[in-house]
Amino acid sequence: MKIRTWVAACALTSMVMPAFAGEVLVSAAASLTNAFKELATQYETAHPxxxxxxxxxxxxxxxxxxxEGAPADVFASADQKAxxxxEAAKAVDPATRVNFVRNEVVLVVPADNPRGIASLADLKKDGVTRIALGxxxxxxxxxxxQAALEKAGAWDTVxxxxxxxxxxxxxxxxxxxGEVDAGFVFATDAAIMKDKVKVVQAIETPTPVVYPIALVQRDGRAPEAAxxxxxxxxxxxxxxLARYGFAKP
Structure with a gap:
């Protein structure tokens, strides 16, 4: 089941940009958007x-x-699998790979919480018909x-x-x-919309939510990337990163 009303404002952030001297191209997970934009600003200030x-x-x-050839110098992922x-595709330099932040998955609902959802168990309530997840x-x-819900026995419901x-x-x-009754996002994402969404439960994941970062392996990589x-x-x-809710790994 899909919603077609999504306005792809974030598509602008995924446009591929050409590389020029003095530019560092950073490709990162969507959940890092706000924090990495500030990191970029601070780095530029310190490096005219x-x-x-x-x-x-x-x-x-x-x-x-x-x-597929898009120029990038740094890749930051939201999980180890990506x-x-x-690494398997030889797209990054494995010697530079390091874990840099930790996050958690949370169950969120619209601020007014019309279905009265307070936990995973409430996703079985009558009337709960739309649950969003990546x-x-x-x-x-x-x-x-998915891994967390399978462990909790709630995957089939979702x-x-x-x-x-x-x-x-x-x-x-x-x-x-309010297009869905509930959804699963990272805690840091919920924090930027705390006036619009409500966190009702932190979800225990079998694998810790730890983000890795590495330098992209390519000719012409910006010397400033490291x-x-x-x-x-x-x-x-x-x-x-801490100001945006990320913890140390």
Whole structure:
């Protein structure tokens, strides 16, 4: 079951940009959008003459763009599986791979919570017919969600009423606009819409929600890319990420 009213505003953030001298091209998971935009601004301020260009989307989609030739210098994924794929495709330098933040999956509902959902158990209530999650085939939050729900014995209920999102921000938008009864997103995404969505339960995932980052393996990679990665891992970079709700891995 799909909703066709999604306005692809985030499509602009996934446009492929050409690389020029003094530019660092960062391709990252959609859940990193706000934090990485601030990281880019801070890095540019500290490094006059350097421009950090960011593109965001579902980790698997971003990786596919890279493997198909889109220029990128840094790849940040929302799960290990996407980064494992990147290594297998020789799209990143494995020696630079490092875990840089931790997150968690939460069950969210529209702020007014018309169905009175307070936990996973309430997804079985009469009238709950639309539950949004990221597509597990390509979206890390969807993979985490499926694994968690299978462990909790709630996957069949959700599967029967699923509305699949192409990235975590699309799922968040469905919930925020009241187009679904509930959805599964990262805690950091829920935090940026705390006036529009309500977190009703943190979901225990079998695999910790830990994000890896690495330098892209390509000719012409920006020499500043390694320095940007160091900035992400620095105390200042980690402080920015913490302000957006990310924890240290």
């Amino acid at each position: 003459g350097t421009k950090v260009l960011t593109t965001f989307g579902a980790s698997d989609v971003v990786l596919r763009q890279i493997t 980064m494992d794929k990147a 597509n597990p085939a390509s979206v890390p939050v969807g993979r985490y969600t 599967k029967a009423h699923e509305i699949l999102g192409e990235n975590v921000r699309q799922v968040l938008s469905y919930v925020e606009r 320095d940007f990665l160091k900035f992400v891992m620095s105390a200042d970079g980690q402080a920015v």
